[in-house]
Amino acid sequence: MSKPATDYAIAAADAKDLLGIVLAPADIRRQALELYLARNSLSALLDLFAQLLGMANAVAENCRAMAELILIEEGMHPHTAEKANLPTMFGALQGVLLAAGVDPRGTCASCAYRLGTPANTSPITTTEARHCQSELQKFFCHAEFDEAGEPIKQCVGHAKALHLQRETQA
Numbered sequence: 001m002s003k004p005a006t007d008y009a010i011a012a013a014d015a016k017d018l019l020g021i022v023l024a025p026a027d028i029r030r031q032a033l034e035l036y037l038a039r040n041s042l043s044a045l046l047d048l049f050a051q052l053l054g055m056a057n058a059v060a061e062n063c064r065a066m067a068e069l070i071l072i073e074e075g076m077h078p079h080t081a082e083k084a085n086l087p088t089m090f091g092a093l094q095g096v097l098l099a100a101g102v103d104p105r106g107t108c109a110s111c112a113y114r115l116g117t118p119a120n121t122s123p124i125t126t127t128e129a130r131h132c133q134s135e136l137q138k139f140f141c142h143a144e145f146d147e148a149g150e151p152i153k154q155c156v157g158h159a160k161a162l163h164l165q166r167e168t169q170a
Contacts, residue, residue, distance in 0.1 A: 008054030113157025
């Protein structure tokens with residue numbers, strides 16, 4: 001049986017290095033990783049990256065578990081709470097594919113086609129959007145609803161993605 005995607009083992013020295021990197025902007029993170037590579041082998045950097053992915057998956061899973069617990073404590077039924085649509089690394093990677101080439105201007109602040117939003121990092125939402133895109137189906141904006149809780153307009157980001165798709169196929 002294979003290990004879960006949430007397994008990781010990071011040495012204390014590497015964790016100390018990463019503490020200074022994790023809160024820095026991308027350009028500083030890259031410089032710090034270049035320094036790490038200069039002090040260590042490429043194999044060590046690859047191992048660190050593999051372990052860091054496991055840690056990221058574990059953190060996302062722990063956030064899901066905590067959110068589920070909070071929802072249950074607030075009175076939500078456990079079977080409903082466990083269905084919460086929360087971000088994951090897998091969802092975020094699908095979100096990168098969704099947002100690729102889509103101009104975010106005109107999309108809502110929480111658009112699934114806007115890189116880094118909760119909807120753009122949710123595996124349920126990104127899977128649904130990708131399916132709708134591949135089937136050329138409507139995908140509705142998750143930001144505006146009617147009184148009954150139903151979406152009222154099509155997603156601007158989805159429309160832009162379909163337009164890009166048609167242009168590349170032409």
